[in-house]
Amino acid sequence: MKEEHVEHGAVVLVVDDDPFIRLLARDAMEEIGLQVIEAADADAALAAIADRAPDIVLLDVVMPGTNGFDACRQARRLPHMEFCPIVMLTVLEDADSVTQAYEAGATDFVGKPINWQLLQYRVRFLLKAAASFRAVLKSDVQMANAQRISSVGSWEWHIGPDLVTWSAEMYRLCDLPPAAFSGSCRDFLAPLHPADRPRVEQAMRDALDHGAAYDLEHRLLRPDGTVRVVHGKADVVFGPDGKALAMSGTWQDITQRKLAEERIHYLANFDGLTDLPNRTLLEDRMRQAVLQARRHSHRVLALCINLDGFKLINDSYGHAVGDGLLRAVAVRAKAAVRESDTFARYASDEFVLIIPELGDHRDVLQAVQRVQDLFAAPFLVDAHLLRVTASIGVCLYPDDGDNVELVLKNADVAMHEAKASGRNCFKFYAQEMGRRIAEYVEMEHALRVALERQQFEVYYQPKVNLSSGRLSGVEALVRWNHPERGIVQPDTFIPLAEKTGLIGPIGAWVLRSACLQARRWHELGFDDLSVAVNLSAHQFEQQDVAALVTQILAETGLAARHLQLELTESMLMSDSDSMLAALRAIKAVGVTLALDDFGTGYSSLAYLKRFPIDVIKIDRSFVHNITTDPSDASLTRAIVLMAKSLKMRTVAEGVETPGQLGFLGAIHCDDVQGYYFSKPVPAAALTALLQAQREQALLPQGAAPQRTILLLDDEPHMLNALRRVFRNEHYRILHTTSALEAFELLATHRVQVILSDQRMAIMSGTTFLATVKELHPDTIRIILSGYTELESVIDAINRGAVYRFFTKPWDDEQLREQVRAAFDYHWRLHGSPDEQPAPAAGQQA
Structure with a gap:
């Protein structure tokens, strides 16, 4: 090849974030005698230009940070760069990108992949042209x-x-x-x-x-x-x-x-397949119609039309037939609508008809009928006779929306409602429909994206064993790390996942992730830690759960005994025979089965007998008021006793206070979980909690029992007087001015004797002690009163709520003697503190 002369010493600046492209460009430019300097991004390029003005620039468009278009604009403003040739290098060859390049000040535009030999010719030509141009600038007017x-x-x-x-x-x-x-x-x-x-x-x-x-x-x-x-x-x-x-x-x-400008204008405003106005032109004409409607106080009708079964036609006959059908619909629509109307292609198989200057509501029905008539006869496409119907959403301006975007959106919402109602029909927009469908459609799409992009994360909430005081297991809880909303709780998206069928892959991902993480914790030395994973009834409908569990355990290397699967009562009720078979298959694998939220559903004891359940989880609704509500306390105590008689373990959920923890320890619940210990946290935070318990258990172990008295009076000076009465009696004295705090103290400490004032603002002493009798029946309860309230006190004594009654002012020595007698009476009934079992973790002696 004959080499053309290029002025030696000319400098070319190559700007590209790809080092391989820069290397190839250097070789090509040095081959024709140019000096090459390089830059990996726009900032480095601008610095190089300021340091050494190049004779020509080869500039990539798509780079991290500042893109090539903006870099070109900035370069043109630098000294000596107004007429320097700048050649854009990019894979973007659409009309908009080319236009943007030249508007940014580019001299030429070269597409990737680059023909390096052709680029050499272009560079030679541009250098010569630039040299000639500089010579021209120095010449005279001629x-x-x-x-x-x-x-x-x-x-x-x-x-x-x-x-x-x-x-x-x-x-x-x-x-x-x-x-x-x-x-x-x-x-x-x-x-x-x-x-x-x-x-x-x-x-x-x-x-x-x-x-x-x-x-x-x-x-x-x-x-x-x-x-x-x-x-x-x-x-x-x-x-x-x-x-x-x-x-x-x-x-x-x-x-x-x-x-090119006409083509660009056409592509910007018309659909290339159907020759109908596209979304851009539709919205522009809709704006014009709205402006006229505002000026003349009339309505605008928007019909959103979706072809029923279009996907099936595409899948059955191919995309060519599908495209032919869309063109046939467009031809038929153009012949049917008025010149003042706009029939546009809005999406793949979705069209919109805009009718400005609507007369009255009868015109709406006529317009809908005209659209339905378009689909009355079959369409002949490539020798295929296609019968197609349409679902139509109807929306009016200004009735259903006060701007273009809202009207079109609401028409689309109404169309989706028509499809959900059986198709081949029309629906008028309703506000509640719009909110519900819009949220559903948006969330479903986002959920599919989340699954594709792995936006889910497993959090873990610890379970603590009340006998050892140490962390015994964790419950795996999925969270959605939404890029805009942040952490999304499962009750927001799990129901939608179940409706859309996504619960299968999501559930499998959670199970696999939890087993992998449990295996990692075992490798760190926490060998006895188990992990619990919730199952949905829909997972049993979609897949063989036993086979899935077997496969994941084999893949992760986790022993089956360290995996617990949590079920709900409603799951056991649905098709119980098939569910029983599925659960027996899962049990054969060797995993543990837990019944979640026990007591909130039907709670049939027959289920506990029939199904292979190992663990009962007490719902948080019982635990919340367990220290103050005798009914919740009795039900919880009964659940624990029943579980022990059936040789099942119990886990209490929602433990948030020391009182709840103490009560559950006193009734010998096996394990607890809740915010008292930790909210659900990522795996790294749970690992830190595990390592911390190596030094110290999460719950202290109980000390030796001792005589404990609880004093309650809402007057601080009276409470102080009572404390002075017993300060030399070697009791552990608990005291408070609040009945609610007194319940908490009773739940967290082993109290034998209670001394309460009768007349208190929030709760009377007899009411307090009657509640205590239900919650802590082994306590000895004494009441003090400075008023003549014999009827209520006698009633409390008769019901067994009160052991003794003293009037104010009292005799100190007589009161001390009666309290000593109360402790003796308690020990005769329940044994001395030395003979009683040590308190559970979380409950003080």
Whole structure:
């Protein structure tokens, strides 16, 4: 290949974040004798330009940080860069990207992958052109005119002799042989398109009369009937006397640019497949219709139309037939709608009809009927006779929305409601429908994206064994780490996952993740830790859960005894025979089964007998008021006793206070979980909690029992007086002015004797002690009162709520003696503290 001369020493700046592209560019440029400097991003490129102005720049478009378009704009503002050639390198070759490149100041545009040999030629040419351009800038006015007419047809009209001279390019533009041009102004104007000639002649007269250069676009009509579009510019030369001597100018052929602009305009506003207005043009026409409706106080109708079964047609006959059907629908619609209406393609198989200046509601039904009539006859597409129906959503401006976006959105919502109602029908928009469907559609899409992009994360809540005080297991709880909403709780998205069938893959992912994490904890030395995973009834409908569990245990290496699967009571009720078979298959694998939220559903004891349940989880609704509500306390105690008689373990959920913990320890619940220990946390935080318990158990072990008295009086000075009475009795004295705090103290401490005032603001002493009798029946309860309230006190004594009654003021020695007798009475009934079992973890002696 013959090498063309390139000025040695020319510097090319290569800007690309891909080091391999920079290497190839360096080799290609050095091969033609150029010096190369490199930059990996826009900031480095701008710094290199400031340091050493290059002769030409090869600039990538898509880079981290500042993109090539913005970098080009910034470079053009730097010194010595106004006329430096900048060549954009990119895979983006659409019209918008090309336009954006040139608007940013690019000289040329090269697509990737790069033809390096062709790029060498372009660089040579651009360097030569740049050198010539710099030379032109240094020349006089005549050279400036030469620059303006470079690469375009030029002409000059000598006005006196009426002589026009043309460059060779002018003959090409007009498609005329030299013999066809006599050189007169009349012949010069002859190629002009008849419709544009008056404008050109007027521009020439204005230039001659006023001396102003003319600049306009017009058309040329060639002998073969083709039309070219040119950009014309001209200047007038005047003599010393002010008389016009000559006019010189250029015609630049911009036909291709105009065609590209028209194509871009078409693609921006019309659908290429159906030739219908697209979403952009539809919204523009809708805005115009809304403006007119506001001005004249009338309505605008929007119908959103979706083809029923279009996906099935695509899948059955192929996309070519599907496209043909869309074109056939468009043809039929164009013939049916009025010129003032707009029928647009809004999405794949979705169309929108806009009817401005709606008369009344009868017109709405007529419009809907016209649309339904479009689908009455079958469509013949590529020898296939296709019968198609449509689901139609109806929305009115301003009734159902006060702006374009809202009207179109609500029409789409109504259309989805029509599809959900059985298809081949229409639905009017209703506000509640819009909110419900919009949230559903948005959440379903986001949920599928979350599954694809692995936006889910497993959190773990610890379970603590009340015998050892140490962490015995964790419950795996899935969270959705939404990029915009943050952490989404499972009660928000699990019901939707169950409806859409996504619960299967989500549940399998959670199970696998939890087993993997449990295995990692075992490798860290926490060998006895188990992990519990919740199962949905829909998972049993979609897959063989036993096979899934077996597969995941094999993949992760977790022993089956360390996996617990949690079920709900409602799951056991649905198709109990098949569920029983499924659970027996799971039990055969060796995992543990837990019944979650026990007591909130039907709680049939028959289920506990029939199904292979190992663990009962006491619902948080019982635990919440366990220290103050005798019914909740009794039910919880009964559940624990029943579970032990059936040789099942118990786990209490929702433990948040020391009182709840103490009560559960006192009734010998096996394990607890709740915010008292930890909210659900990521695996790393749970690992830190596990490591911390190596040094110290989460719950302290109980100390030796001792005589404990609880004093309750809502008057602080009376409470202090009572404390002084017993300060030398070697009791552990608990005291409070609040009945609610007294319940908490009773739940967290082993109390034998209670001394309570009768008359208190929030709760009377007899009411308090009656509740204590239900919650802590082994306590000895004494009441103090300075008022004559014999009826309520006697009633409390008769019901067994009160052991003794003292009046205020009391005799200190007599009160001390009666309390000693109360402790003796307690020990005779329940044994001395030394004979009683040590308190459970979380309950003090």
